[in-house]
Amino acid sequence: MSTFFLALTLFIAVLFAASVYRIVTGPTVFDRAIGAGLIGTNAILVLVLIGFLYDRIDMFVDLALAYGMLNFIGIVALAKYFERKQAQL
Amino acid sequence: MTFFLAVLLLLGGAAFLLVSCVGLLRLPDFYTRAHAVGKAETLGSMLILSGLALYNGAALSSVKLLLILTIIAVTNPTATHALTRAAMRSGLKIWRAEGKPSKHDLAG
Numbered sequence: 086m087s088t089f090f091l092a093l094t095l096f097i098a099v100l101f102a103a104s105v106y107r108i109v110t111g112p113t114v115f116d117r118a119i120g121a122g123l124i125g126t127n128a129i130l131v132l133v134l135i136g137f138l139y140d141r142i143d144m145f146v147d148l149a150l151a152y153g154m155l156n157f158i159g160i161v162a163l164a165k166y167f168e169r170k171q172a173q174l
Numbered sequence: 175m176t177f178f179l180a181v182l183l184l185l186g187g188a189a190f191l192l193v194s195c196v197g198l199l200r201l202p203d204f205y206t207r208a209h210a211v212g213k214a215e216t217l218g219s220m221l222i223l224s225g226l227a228l229y230n231g232a233a234l235s236s237v238k239l240l241l242i243l244t245i246i247a248v249t250n251p252t253a254t255h256a257l258t259r260a261a262m263r264s265g266l267k268i269w270r271a272e273g274k275p276s277k278h279d280l281a282g
Contacts, residue, residue, distance in 0.1 A: 103196070107207070123194070127191070134226075143234070163257070
């Protein structure tokens with residue numbers, strides 16, 4: 086089962102490349118923001134899976150909980166800022 | 175039996191994460207990409223977290239995993255909606271296929 090968790094972690098880590106591509110080449114700033122949000126959500130899953138890999142799930146699950154709330158606050162703050170700025174690109 | 179159900183949930187979640195990332199890469203404009211991220215990503219994360227909680231068994235960590243699942247289920251569509259509303263209010267145009275009329279375009 087540990088090998089399966091390692092394979093799943095590596096699969097999600099490969100999926101980060103799609104978000105990084107969208108952040109680098111996204112035409113508008115909103116594309117970049119949504120790519121960053123996708124990285125945040127995938128990072129929660131990677132944190133929990135790392136907890137299962139190292140057998141320290143009771144510690145890593147708290148880290149993932151805090152990271153999830155901070156990710157949400159960051160994305161909403163970005164949305165409020167760019168709504169006020171009338172940013173097009 | 176529980177083990178196989180957990181593996182099935184994890185594989186299904188990974189498939190939905192892959193669909194979400196392909197949508198982020200391939201779809202034509204911001205609103206369609208938000209559609210891919212807001213739904214497929216949320217469902218994939220919820221499937222993976224519920225599979226992990228099922229594999230973990232009855233413990234405090236499983237309750238916390240379900241708490242993370244609830245937080246993702248509430249905040250991920252909310253964040254996507256906030257970004258989409260900001261884009262709409264700042265006047266981002268909706269993508270149209272070539273040659274289609276656009277007189278019902280909400281963004282003007």
